[in-house]
Amino acid sequence: xxxxxxxxxxxxxxxxxxxxxxxxxxxxxxxxxxxxxxxxxxxxxxxxxxxxxxxxxxxxxxxxxxxxxxxxxxxxxxxxxxxxxxxxxxxxxxxxxxxxxxxxxxxxxxxxxxxxxxxxxxxxxxxxxxxxxxxxxxxxxxxxxxxxxxxxxxxxxxxxxxxxxxxxxxxxxxxxxxxxxx
Numbered sequence: 357x358x359x360x361x362x363x364x365x366x367x368x369x370x371x372x373x374x375x376x377x378x379x380x381x382x383x384x385x386x387x388x389x390x391x392x393x394x395x396x397x398x399x400x401x402x403x404x405x406x407x408x409x410x411x412x413x414x415x416x417x418x419x420x421x422x423x424x425x426x427x428x429x430x431x432x433x434x435x436x437x438x439x440x441x442x443x444x445x446x447x448x449x450x451x452x453x454x455x456x457x458x459x460x461x462x463x464x465x466x467x468x469x470x471x472x473x474x475x476x477x478x479x480x481x482x483x484x485x486x487x488x489x490x491x492x493x494x495x496x497x498x499x500x501x502x503x504x505x506x507x508x509x510x511x512x513x514x515x516x517x518x519x520x521x522x523x524x525x526x527x528x529x530x531x532x533x534x535x536x537x538x
Contacts, residue, residue, distance in 0.1 A: 359439060359472055361430040361479040364407050368431055369400040371438040375464035382441070382462070384499075385417045385524060416451065417524040425449055428483065432463070432476045439467045442476040444484055448495065455523050455530065457495035458484075461508075473508045481512060485537050492538055499530045509533045 362368075376393045396403045407429055414424040425445045432440040440463035445452055452458075459480055463472045484494060496514060498505045499522065514533035522528035 358434055359432050359475045359479075360434065361442065361476065361483070362433050364404055364429060364431050364441075366400060366404060367436045368433055368438045369396075369404070371433075371436060372431075373397045373400070375438050375466075378465050380440075380462065380464040384462075422451060423449065425452060428480075428487075430476075430480060430483070432472055432479075438464065439472055440464055440476055442480045444480055444488075444494075446488065451523070453495070454520065455497050457497045457532065458491075459494055459496050473505065474511050477508055477512045481535065481537065493534045493536045496533045496535065497530050498533070499528060501528070506531060509535070 364372075373393065373396055376388050376396065381387050410424060410427075412424055413421050416422050425447060427446060428444045430442050430444075431438055432442065440461065442459065442461040445456070445458050448458065459477065461473055461476050461480070463476070481494070484491060495517070496509050497520075498509060500519070510533075513535045515535075517532040517534050519529055519531055522530055
């Protein structure tokens with residue numbers, strides 16, 4: 357597959373909705389519902405506006421309201437085909453320092469197993485180096501139940517910082533990694 361990282365665009369929306377219907381989720385803690393998918397399918401322009409210019413607050417998994425950290429969202433695409441997404445949060449707040457980190461990524465189920473997550477993370481690291489030179493390193497987190505994602509991070513230079521409890525899923529743990537940018 358010839359992966360390109362691109363800003364979310366209308367040309368990719370039909371494929372994005374198809375990815376949602378096959379099980380792609382924008383958030384590992386809040387799965388998509390038929391209602392959320394229908395809302396996106398019914399008004400893709402609204403969804404793109406929300407993605408490219410999001411509100412300044414976010415509802416956290418525990419239901420609390422928090423300040424949204426500025427982020428860059430890129431989609432992994434091949435032509436008009438949506439394959440996955442990668443997000444870079446420009447700085448960390450207390451919540452993201454515990455779980456989430458600077459970068460998160462996800463690949464649609466039908467495109468998994470082809471190295472796309474590694475390529476998307478590598479591409480985002482290049483983007484961060486080019487546009488956020490004030491950062492010496494970035495933090496990523498991964499649930500211990502996701503060894504494939506841990507391999508992606510390690511392949512891209514991730515070094516384990518520590519193991520921490522998941523803040524919203526009792527009994528779950530995850531690794532926090534640092535990736536040097538210099």
